[in-house]
Amino acid sequence: PVKFEQISPSEFFYRNRDIAGFSSPARSLYMSIRELVENSLDGAEAGRILPEILVELSQEKASDEEGGVNVFRLRVEDNGIGVPGDKIPLAFATVLYGSKYGYRQSRGTFGLGGTMALLYGQITTNKPATVISSTDGKTIHRYELMIDVVENKPRIISYQELKNPRGWRGTIVNFYLEADYTTSRPKILEYFRNTAIVNPHASITFVDSRGRLYHYPRVVEKVPEPPREAKPHPVGVDVETITRLIASASARSLAAFLQASFQKVGRKTALEVVEMAGLKPDMNVRKLTHEQVTALIDAFKRYGKFRPPDPSPLSPIGAEFLETGIRSLLKPDFIHVVSREPSSYGGHPVVVEAAIAYGGLIEPSETIHLYRFANKIPLLYDERADVSWKVVSEKIDWSNYKVPKIAPLAVFTSICSTKIPYKTVGKEAIADRPEIERELTIALRECARNLKAYLSRIEKREAREKR
Amino acid sequence: PVKFEQISPSEFFYRNRDIAGFSSPARSLYMSIRELVENSLDGAEAGRILPEILVELSQEKASDEEGGVNVFRLRVEDNGIGVPGDKIPLAFATVLYGSKYGYRQSRGTFGLGGTMALLYGQITTNKPATVISSTDGKTIHRYELMIDVVENKPRIISYQELKNPRGWRGTIVNFYLEADYTTSRPKILEYFRNTAIVNPHASITFVDSRGRLYHYPRVVEKVPEPPREAKPHPVGVDVETITRLIASASARSLAAFLQASFQKVGRKTALEVVEMAGLKPDMNVRKLTHEQVTALIDAFKRYGKFRPPDPSPLSPIGAEFLETGIRSLLKPDFIHVVSREPSSYGGHPVVVEAAIAYGGLIEPSETIHLYRFANKIPLLYDERADVSWKVVSEKIDWSNYKVPKIAPLAVFTSICSTKIPYKTVGKEAIADRPEIERELTIALRECARNLKAYLSRIEKREAREKR
């Protein structure tokens, strides 16, 4: 007899934690650190706060050898906006729960990351996690939590309200996990260093289990312009989205509904789309038949004259900050940065920024040093599956730009969007959506042309010096 | 003010359908076909039935050009075990619902695939799907379904009980989707052809939207030995699993619990593990403290003397069938097949089968033709991310085996397990778990040694003929 079951999303990601990136003790430590640091950066951004993030890693049991798989304690503290007391158990011990489901750029997107780190810790050590937070500088909420994996809900082991004499606001997450620091250390340090490059307003400190302190100081005192929530853009919108917008519409007439529900749709556009669908502007939008909704969506697809999306839900790195960050890291002899105008894919606004650096501290090599960023997160794995690698290795013929076979060449790509088309839940590679591939190609070719001019000048100068 | 939300798993996979493999109209057509065909093969296997599968694709709207993105109708019919009438809406219109969550090899594993295909169809065409099934040859249940994506539950548009004069049993899924057959056709045909190779007892017919019929006849009249449900193996079991086994244990004493809950744990093993944990064999397993459970898990990790897993939950292809299939496809001059003994990773039994073929119809090339299979499913995407590619390109030095730079060489790898460590929800690449990597390396080196002997004989014979 066949046994049918429904499983919860936490059960799904527990059984399939490889798919969420928690595949080995080394990789799981990397994922835990990055998920919590990205939550802290989002938390500061939401409150327009200059981020102060402290990451502490300590080895729980003394083991005979330093290295290998052991139980570690990981503690991440930030000065961000905090999590409301009644929301803490759900935010950290429930999968698919979060505040980043809107239409605005953020590092988080799935409602999974923080909970996955705690889940991994729980199933490898059997210990509860501690989450402490204050949103108002008055009340501090302190929870000890475990996750009921079968039901996808929190199990509150203890709760206390603490006094807050110093008016602290922020979030502290403290938990235990089986990890392998020796193996993942290089990637962890690279993650901090690259995060600091594209978040120059953040101050990050990492104290590792060997007692070493790594400090990445703030180099910019100004908070970047935060992304603003926007309405969906009509291009690429599907049946499900339209059906929901109709169901929650306050406007009654079809034309008014279109103008109110979408960005960049004015009266004229609304009338043209309605006419293209063979409908009337003053039809009651809630009384549209199934066929009429289908006709409306068809018209959306064929219209072709929608204005490009509003870039205010985005918050790119900025050409100036990207250049400063690359210069401090690589001290290149040449650098060129390009920041493209906003474009879109599937109804989501996208800004692509790119840079090429040459010489200085860059190690000459036959393969290009590629630094990838998505919504200001460094991507350090799955390089070959990423659209940036595809562009750098297939769309740019470097020999055309006078780049020798072995060259001190570094390429930086940054993609910012209300929805990054990640290929995996582990957020490591970006899918080759045609619009994004095109923007990257244009940006990198512009940088490469400038590189060619520089290399020509060097060539000429060296020729002159020989004579 | 920060807005917190819980989203359902269908909402999660709707927003992130790239992650489930439904990224473009061409890829979504491929995914829909494979998910339904894999469901049909599983359905036949569950009933020890020789599979008859009919796949029909037709273009819904006549378009001015044949090709490009259009609305298609996809219908898949099988003669398998069917789905019980009361379970049909949940099976096909609920995400994370299925019958393949047990401890036994099957193609399906997530409880997602069929529903994702229907979900993709629904959001691109706004049409309901039809599912027809009979489990007993008497009653036929016919549903028209849509998915409530926000709530992850079925919306039954209509239901009928139909007469069954011919005693038909099986399942029919019929739905509409926006697809691009022209682009995905080569991959679809390759999928059918490779599926037929490793499922020689299946009869598959594909009628495409151009009216062409592709038939893959049954070449073996015997149903393969089906996988049998087994208990979990103690190696690699984590806190969560142990905690649940304890909660549902009928045995009272700790030693009896261990023997009853795990495979390959007899009285002697149970006593040794209990002693290693510093516990007593007759302790009440339900009254174990948190620390005692942690000590028990530690003992599981350190014990090191558990017998290897029971292979009866597996159903490999079989060396004989693999050879027959490869011969019919490639007519090679040389072939060697290796079927490894069962091993395990993370508590799951694994059987690795591999083959090397040379000459015949194989196209000489500088890159190896790699054919990958997991639980008898062909994997056609993400080759470079797969453990088989890693072994073939990094662990085998082909020049050591007299293989020339340009060679007519084909490599086949098959991995069968109660849990395939897929890297993605789209089931295309397998993670490089050390045990699996090792098994593949050993199997392929054995095939390669035989290939070397063959190539040496050819070399000698050609040398003799020259003289």
Ligand SMILES: Nc1ncnc2c1ncn2[C@@H]1O[C@H](COP(=O)(O)OP(=O)(O)OP(=O)(O)O)[C@@H](O)[C@H]1O
């Ligand atoms: N340090 C923090 N400061 C403020 N809010 C936080 C912090 N950490 C977590 N949260 C809140 O908890 C929610 C859940 O976090 P979680 O990491 O699980 O998901 P997410 O960040 O929304 O998405 P993702 O899975 O992509 O990371 C967040 O949406 C946020 O509202």
Ligand SMILES: Nc1ncnc2c1ncn2[C@@H]1O[C@H](COP(=O)(O)OP(=O)(O)OP(=O)(O)O)[C@@H](O)[C@H]1O
């Ligand atoms: N053709 C079929 N014959 C018999 N049962 C079927 C068929 N198609 C679907 N089912 C049932 O519906 C369930 C859900 O199918 P679905 O494809 O969504 O998930 P799955 O096959 O369990 O896992 P996966 O997501 O890995 O495919 C299956 O577990 C199976 O019980």
Ligand SMILES: [Mg+2]
């Ligand atoms: Mg997060």
Ligand SMILES: [Mg+2]
């Ligand atoms: Mg399935």
